[in-house]
Amino acid sequence: MASTAGVAQDLRQAAKDKKKDVGQMSQWQLMARRFMQNKLSVLGLLILLGLYVLAAFSGFLAPYQFNELDSNNVFTSPTGISFAGGRPSVCGQSQVLNEELLEYEYVEDCSKRYPIQFFVRGFEYKLLGLFPTNWHLFGVSQAGAPVDEATGKPQEIKLFLFGADNQGRDMLAQILQGARVSLTVGLIGVGIATILGSVLGTASGYFGGFIDNVMQRTIELISSIPQIPLWAALAAALPREMSVVRRYILITVVLSLVAWTGLARQVRGKVMGYRSLDYANATRAAGGSHTRIILTHMLPNAVSHIVVVAALAIPGAILAETALSFLGLGMLRPAVSWGVLLRDAQSVQVVMDYPWLMIPAVLVIITLTCYQFLGDGLRDAVDPYS
Amino acid sequence: MVNFIARRLIAMVITLLFISIIAFFLIELPPGSALDAELLRLRSRGGNLSLSQVRELEERFGVHDPWQEKYFKWVGGLFRGDFGYSFRYSREVGPLIAGRLGFSLLLAGTSLLFAWLVSIPLGVYSATHRNTIPDYIITTIQFVGVAVPEFLLALVLMVFAARFLGADVGGLFSRQYEAAPWSWGKVWDLMKHLWLPVIVVSAGSTAWLTRVMRANLLDVLNAQYVQTARAKGLKENAVVWKHAVRNALHPLIMTLGGVLPALIGGEVIASIVLNLPTAGPLFIEALRNQDMYLAITFLMFTSVLLVIGNLLADLLLAWVDPRVRLE
Numbered sequence: 001m002a003s004t005a006g007v008a009q010d011l012r013q014a015a016k017d018k019k020k021d022v023g024q025m026s027q028w029q030l031m032a033r034r035f036m037q038n039k040l041s042v043l044g045l046l047i048l049l050g051l052y053v054l055a056a057f058s059g060f061l062a063p064y065q066f067n068e069l070d071s072n073n074v075f076t077s078p079t080g081i082s083f084a085g086g087r088p089s090v091c092g093q094s095q096v097l098n099e100e101l102l103e104y105e106y107v108e109d110c111s112k113r114y115p116i117q118f119f120v121r122g123f124e125y126k127l128l129g130l131f132p133t134n135w136h137l138f139g140v141s142q143a144g145a146p147v148d149e150a151t152g153k154p155q156e157i158k159l160f161l162f163g164a165d166n167q168g169r170d171m172l173a174q175i176l177q178g179a180r181v182s183l184t185v186g187l188i189g190v191g192i193a194t195i196l197g198s199v200l201g202t203a204s205g206y207f208g209g210f211i212d213n214v215m216q217r218t219i220e221l222i223s224s225i226p227q228i229p230l231w232a233a234l235a236a237a238l239p240r241e242m243s244v245v246r247r248y249i250l251i252t253v254v255l256s257l258v259a260w261t262g263l264a265r266q267v268r269g270k271v272m273g274y275r276s277l278d279y280a281n282a283t284r285a286a287g288g289s290h291t292r293i294i295l296t297h298m299l300p301n302a303v304s305h306i307v308v309v310a311a312l313a314i315p316g317a318i319l320a321e322t323a324l325s326f327l328g329l330g331m332l333r334p335a336v337s338w339g340v341l342l343r344d345a346q347s348v349q350v351v352m353d354y355p356w357l358m359i360p361a362v363l364v365i366i367t368l369t370c371y372q373f374l375g376d377g378l379r380d381a382v383d384p385y386s
Numbered sequence: 387m388v389n390f391i392a393r394r395l396i397a398m399v400i401t402l403l404f405i406s407i408i409a410f411f412l413i414e415l416p417p418g419s420a421l422d423a424e425l426l427r428l429r430s431r432g433g434n435l436s437l438s439q440v441r442e443l444e445e446r447f448g449v450h451d452p453w454q455e456k457y458f459k460w461v462g463g464l465f466r467g468d469f470g471y472s473f474r475y476s477r478e479v480g481p482l483i484a485g486r487l488g489f490s491l492l493l494a495g496t497s498l499l500f501a502w503l504v505s506i507p508l509g510v511y512s513a514t515h516r517n518t519i520p521d522y523i524i525t526t527i528q529f530v531g532v533a534v535p536e537f538l539l540a541l542v543l544m545v546f547a548a549r550f551l552g553a554d555v556g557g558l559f560s561r562q563y564e565a566a567p568w569s570w571g572k573v574w575d576l577m578k579h580l581w582l583p584v585i586v587v588s589a590g591s592t593a594w595l596t597r598v599m600r601a602n603l604l605d606v607l608n609a610q611y612v613q614t615a616r617a618k619g620l621k622e623n624a625v626v627w628k629h630a631v632r633n634a635l636h637p638l639i640m641t642l643g644g645v646l647p648a649l650i651g652g653e654v655i656a657s658i659v660l661n662l663p664t665a666g667p668l669f670i671e672a673l674r675n676q677d678m679y680l681a682i683t684f685l686m687f688t689s690v691l692l693v694i695g696n697l698l699a700d701l702l703l704a705w706v707d708p709r710v711r712l713e
């Protein structure tokens with residue numbers, strides 16, 4: 001039923017644009033076409049692309065440095081923006097000590113407004129990690145800011161779109177910086193796992209026998225240890241003192257060490273199916289080497305399947321990094337990832353008082369849901385003849 | 387049957403043996419030991435610890451032994467019911483963790499039951515009412531349910547329960563029952579606290595199982611024997627539940643082995659947020675403090691649980707589906 005409907009849809013689509021005859025399209029074109037028909041997965045892909053672009057331009061989009069401490073703005077709530085006078089502007093704000101609760105409170109002073117300016121100069125950063133610049137998307141005009149009594153300098157008027165955390169760090173800047181880690185760790189981890197899984201799975205499925213036996217027992221062994229505890233134990237084996245970059249690399253390796261097993265199993269199944277097909281036998285009879293059979297007949301056949309399995313594994317890896325960092329075993333400060341940020345939101349009290357600390361969690365959910373949509377769409381698309 | 391179980395049990399023992407080696411090596415890997423931290427604590431108390439005393443302590447706990455020697459000592463201890471010593475708590479690991487493991491098991495088991503009880507009817511409804519609005523709602527919730535991290539769900543539900551239900555959240559017991567001996571009142575109190583963690587831990591699995599159930603049932607509903615059942619005039623309920631669902635269940639049972647580790651992982655994270663007296667938080671803390679025997683006991687326990695779960699799944703499958711033969 002579903003398959004005939006799919007073919008009919010393909011034909012109708014083909015009739016619409018006359019230039020292309022569906023019978024003359026390559027397999028990849030057919031896949032792309034089928035993928036584009038699934039609205040949810042296209043939406044997922046677009047949102048994900050948007051998130052990656054935001055992460056790539058984090059320096060330009062963030063008005064402040066992600067690690068800039070500010071004791072005057074501890075737990076500042078998201079700044080309200082008003083459009084009085086036709087231009088977006090923010091109110092001044094001062095920190096007042098509540099002497100009964102012994103807590104700082106923030107009082108808005110809207111007698112004077114500070115307009116938000118676009119394309120302003122701020123802290124130095126490297127755009128895309130290459131071009132040093134200090135341009136930022138937005139900032140607040142400091143003209144007429146009141147003088148701080150303690151220091152004698154003018155008070156800095158800040159705009160916190162997503163509020164500030166317990167050290168007065170801008171949540172927006174931290175979330176953008178964290179996106180760089182959270183969005184890539186899972187991707188690279190699954191990338192390594194895919195290479196590992198493809199090589200080992202192909203070897204296991206193609207050669208069979210002893211190699212296959214050893215490989216399958218190893219995979220069974222690894223999958224006999226529950227994932228999250230295993231990941232936690234692996235991450236805990238990393239020394240605590242190391243540079244951010246090294247830790248990042250090692251965490252991706254930790255993620256891939258567990259994730260490759262599922263991929264290897266899938267690839268093995270596919271390769272075993274192709275091994276005894278006529279064209280593989282023909283190559284063998286014509287004297288083709290194992291390398292040739294694997295590279296020209298097995299892998300190209302399995303590649304679409306590998307892509308799908310990998311795409312479906314990405315959300316798990318991202319969630320794992322978030323969970324590990326949340327538990328204090330994954331990325332650690334000064335590195336920032338969404339999981340690291342959520343570590344500050346571990347107790348009910350904090351979440352009830354400062355709900356904006358949960359914004360990274362919303363982004364985690366959006367990212368994971370979009371990856372699932374994407375994976376589902378890819379899975380339906382790789383079999384364009386069904 | 388007996389033959390099958392015997393062979394599986396032998397395979398299980400071998401698997402667990404290998405797991406114990408991997409796990410031990412892994413936990414041993416980081417440099418330093420929990421004894422170092424203890425020594426530091428003693429020194430900071432001002433007492434002067436002579437080098438010979440340090441040596442003696444290190445000797446006693448075998449800190450500098452090669453790892454295989456430590457491994458055999460540890461495995462030997464396991465057979466005597468000695469799970470090692472927790473430096474952090476200065477206690478034997480066995481009694482320290484036993485009660486907590488019981489709660490972990492209770493939580494994971496209840497969550498599993500809950501996940502099945504919810505996902506099967508939901509999946510059946512979703513499949514039999516395909517492309518209706520309730521089906522769309524269920525499908526969307528599934529996607530989000532798989533994507534929501536446990537700790538987030540835990541926090542949101544806790545805030546919700548505290549704000550709107552006025553429920554006493556966090557922990558497994560009210561204060562007056564915490565140290566009290568077991569009684570019906572205490573059991574009831576436990577029930578009142580358990581629902582929240584159960585929802586948190588089982589949410590992801592429930593969503594996933596619903597998806598599996600829906601997909602399976604959709605396949606089965608197209609089968610010819612379902613058509614035959616309809617053709618001979620059976621009521622729709624009988625068609626769905628007797629002919630279709632029973633045949634759609636086995637992939638669900640096969641996934642038991644996959645759901646269990648997810649539940650255990652969820653338990654670890656949910657327990658930290660919800661402040662539950664289960665073994666998960668102890669495990670994470672032990673990993674952070676290199677309290678190795680505590681960490682490895684938990685790791686082994688979860689693996690044992692998983693391996694047994696897989697065996698049970700196979701047996702259950704044979705029971706539900708007479709076509710499956712155990713060989």
